[in-house]
Amino acid sequence: MNMKIVCTAVLFICSYFSYAQQPHNLTGVYLHTGSAYNTLWLIQDQYLSQIQYNPHSYISTQGGPFSLSGNQLRYNIEYFDAVPDSVGLQKTEILQVKDGELWVNGKVFIKQKAKSQDLDGLWRITGRMTTENKIDEIPRGDRRTVKILVDGFFQWIAINPASKGFYGTGGGTYTLQNGKYTEKVLFFSRDNSRIGATLGFNGEIKNDKWHHSGFSSKGDPIYEVWSRD
The missing domain is CATH 2.40.128.280 (Lipocalin)
Structure with a gap:
């Protein structure tokens, strides 16, 4: 095999995995609009919260401090009103981030427009x-x-x-x-x-x-x- 082709392939693979492992800055607000309820993610200062609600009623929330490694987001559950026994456990989500969209477990979350304020x-x-x-x-x-x-x-x-x-x-x-x-x-x-x-x-x-x-x-x-x- 041509050595130039081999080197090019190796560089491409290394670049791919280097990109995949780059930490994303997830700070922001992400919204998935479903048929029965909306799911909102608030992410700030290494802390995240997920809320499920619809236009007329609150459903549930969960969250806690998180870490991000490659496309794996791990967070320690500090609260989960729907499943209290899960508090103290760690949850892992596999993420994909692309063009302002956050994919989590097959759901697409749209990043909301940034409106930075002093209280953030x-x-x-x-x-x-x-x-x-x-x-x-x-x-x-x-x-x-x-x-x-x-x-x-x-x-x-x-x-x-x-x-x-x-x-x-x-x-x-x-x-x-x-x-x-x-x-x-x-x-x-x-x-x-x-x-x-x-x-x-x-x-x-x-x-x-x-x-x-x-x-x-x-x-x-x-x-x-x-x-x-």
């Missing part, structure tokens, strides 16, 4: 204002509430991975403009009637902490402090 990141609630106008710190512990914000989408999740506890979630789209933080609810595990609601808050980053104030979805006054996790 993984946050954990670390303080609340008391009735005495003092901030009560919330130390890091097994039970926690985290919030993922990426490309105009958000989700909060109240969990306790140590006890496989799940206490609620909600999410949708958000904007932050001139100190005004606005959410539009796409799903809410505690009350489907809140789907479609628009909620307005004050939002400000001070010393790398997010100060979030206004009124909750139930109409209660809130003042929360969130820190990047």
Whole structure:
């Protein structure tokens, strides 16, 4: 066989596998629209969350920290309200990424348009204002509430991975403009009637902490402090 052909073939194979093993930057929002329900993936700061919902009701969510090796995505399940016994296990997904599409188990997820904002990141609630106008710190512990914000989408999740506890979630789209933080609810595990609601808050980053104030979805006054996790 011609040595030039052999060398060319070897270089092609090496280049192929080198490309296949390159880590993808998965940060973003991916949506699969199904006939019965939608599946949304939020990926930010090495943390992912998968949500299933339809226009009228919430179905389930699961997620946790992940690592990516080649086309294998592995994540530790920190919450899964539909299958609580899976919390603490590791799940592996085989991915294909191409032209803004994410293929997972035969499903095509379309990457949503990037809308980077200052609040994008993984946050954990670390303080609340008391009735005495003092901030009560919330130390890091097994039970926690985290919030993922990426490309105009958000989700909060109240969990306790140590006890496989799940206490609620909600999410949708958000904007932050001139100190005004606005959410539009796409799903809410505690009350489907809140789907479609628009909620307005004050939002400000001070010393790398997010100060979030206004009124909750139930109409209660809130003042929360969130820190990047």
